[in-house]
Amino acid sequence: MTRRLAMSSGQVASSQLPIAKDRLPLTDHFDKKAEFKRWLALFFIERGKYKITEKGYAELAPQLVRQDTHFGEDNAAKERSTKREIARPLTRKEIKEAVAAKVEALCREGKSEGLLDEGHLAYKADWKEKGTRVTVIKKLLEFLGASPAKLDELRKELNELILKAAREEKTDAKRMQEVLDEIRRNFERIRRITADDFNNVSLGGGLLSKYYNSSIYLALVEAGYAYSEDELRKDARTGQFRTDKLYPWEMTRIGNWVDKENRIAAIKWLVWKTKKDPREITKDDFRSSGLEGLVAGRYKGSNYKVLVEA
Secondary structure, three states, rough: OOOOOHOOOOOOOOOOOOOOEEEEOOOOOOHHHHHHHHHHHHHOOOOEEEOOOOOHHHHHHOOOEEEEEEEEHHHHHHHHOOOOOOEEEOOHHHHHHHHHHHHHHHHHOOOOHHHHHHHEEEEOOOOHHHHHHHHHHHHHHHHHOOOOHHHHHHHHHHHHHHHHHHOOOOOHHHHHEEEEEEHHHHHHHHOOHHHHHHHOOHHHHHHHHHOOOOOOOHHHHHHHOOOOHHHHHHHHHHHHOOOOEEEHHHOEEOOOOOHHHHHHHHHHHHHHHOOOOEEHHHHHHHOOOOHHHHHHHHHOOOOHHHHHHH
16 A cells, blocks of 8 residues: 555645535544444454453452462362462452452353443454554444445455456446446445544544554455555556546545656546546536645646646
């Protein structure tokens, strides 16, 4: 995964963008926010990524005493010993071992939810595995109103329909359009995700910042919902743009288009999208496609200069 695009393009922080009226941030839905945090905690706990709280040790500690001889021999040897036995409280180490074994057994029995609710466990986030990161990002998208699982199915179906068409087999044109429309609706939700959505559910520092350089775009690239820099440049060279992922300029307003190749790719994409002769591209076309910053900033409002470079 490349970080150059997110860093060199000077993207405006997505949290500064205006919020669409039909989609409020996760912070305005406290119940959904709490529900996601609960899911996240259980996700890690059920994978053994947890720590036992002080409350857990206090309430789950066995109310027992250890039977020893007065010479400190283990109880297992009592049948071989005639020495007098004495009782003593369990040591801190013994309590921790006993509670850890009990928690492990309860988790195996599917009772981790109760342990969490009682405050006996706290989860420990571990983002080293790509599969973990992708699973959590997809779950966040689901809580934000998208349908990642359905989207993955639709993209697979679209690829099959495209292959059938390429082989000149009979293809259901109506169904293909339905699939495209549903994919578009899902991506309309996905492209609005912001850094605040990560921060508000405790995914900002450990996940977004550390693994994606605070770039929503890079997070979606790894999750499979945005084209990488290599992919978008290849599409620009071939002129064969696609719709089964997002291009970075479809997600956020890019304030400083430093990289020439990325500027050219975005312009070629606009020509492809509008199906217009380049000479017919207007400022409204740039504006409606989220590329007005390219014209206004880099080319001082000149459509002509934009198209000449491309």
